[in-house]
């Protein structure tokens with residue numbers, strides 16, 4: 245069956261796609277969540293399992309999403325509609341669009357904090373963070389201040405909207421072609437700085453030497469959840485980005501490149517954070533506060549620390565921006581393709597609505613007690629964490645399972661492989677890929693879903 249084409253924009257080529265998709269994948273997940281999750285889960289053993297999951301689960305699901313996208317050249321809802329009209333499958337795309345919206349509404353809050361830290365690094369306000377206590381107070385001062393928290397996430401959303409409204413090649417591709425090389429440069433410079441600190445070897449060993457006694461079900465599940473989130477899987481972001489890849493381009497190559505970049509950046513982020521942490525005698529299991537509370541104290545103790553701090557928070561903000569772009573783009577593409585909205589209208593309206601929904605998350609870090617979880621809260625979780633769990637954990641795993649079932653059992657592997665190989669380049673190990681998509685991925689991700697529901701864990 246052929247799908248009628250719409251005039252909806254395309255990447256200029258492979259490189260444009262790889263940078264934009266790697267930009268989506270590389271985000272707070274790599275530089276904020278990966279290091280603290282690794283730190284909470286024992287370091288090397290977690291990293292090893294994570295790498296295995298990226299290869300065995302992440303890459304297969306990524307290719308499955310890309311295959312759907314390129315075949316249909318549609319947003320997630322339109323893609324399922326084009327392949328199996330008059331079925332409930334488009335609802336899976338609908339869940340994806342909703343999830344993109346849900347993730348963006350809390351992700352932009354944390355992304356806003358990175359802007360706040362960048363400002364503080366530039367103005368010198370961060371200089372006072374010389375002890376963990378003071379640094380913690382600075383962090384709370386920012387995230388629990390209602391005005392700052394709201395303004396910063398709004399600002400971040402405006403940046404995102406301005407880029408997405410520019411279109412696929414004129415907005416997203418143009419921005420990522422500048423932002424991604426900049427990100428690599430900053431990251432490399434920081435990694436060199438961190439790994440040459442006295443005492444850095446201990447941090448490097450922590451990241452790469454697996455301590456197998458630390459492995460339990462929780463560590464394995466955290467690694468799997470991280471692999472899905474980090475590669476932007478389970479909600480059709482890669483369906484959408486794949487839909488803009490011209491047929492002449494080698495899709496398996498482009499997809500695998502994205503996964504390699506994403507993984508490399510997570511490891512590089514670890515190579516910045518853990519050596520710096522160990523050199524300063526810090527505790528790796530500091531949790532989500534790691535990059536916001538622990539790192540500033542380390543930067544302040546370093547010669548040239550101000551420059552390092554500015555570079556680091558600029559890096560975080562850039563990484564977050566290329567990810568929020570992809571989250572907004574999924575929702576925008578739906579309204580453009582399916583509802584006939586102009587891109588301009590969709591970007592501002594969806595982005596604006598997302599801002600409204602981001603407000604409760606922004607206020608949930610201490611500004612408003614009822615939203616902040618704990619004893620005084622309406623529910624045990626604060627609103628930001630609640631959103632992270634619902635959209636970032638449950639919904640993504642459900643989406644990823646359904647996408648695998650769709651490709652493996654409904655649409656069929658031969659069709660998917662034909663889409664992946666449309667340029668004439670072969671999908672290496674196509675047989676193994678089929679087995680992974682059809683059996684291994686859905687079962688393993690289902691186990692993850694059952695685990696997080698049963699234990700109430702979130703990552």
Ligand code: TRP
Nearest residue numbers: 269271272273473474476481567
């Ligand atoms: N992958 C991004 C990160 O690591 C976050 C992200 C962007 C995402 N788009 C997504 C996660 C789509 C899941 C689905 O920060």
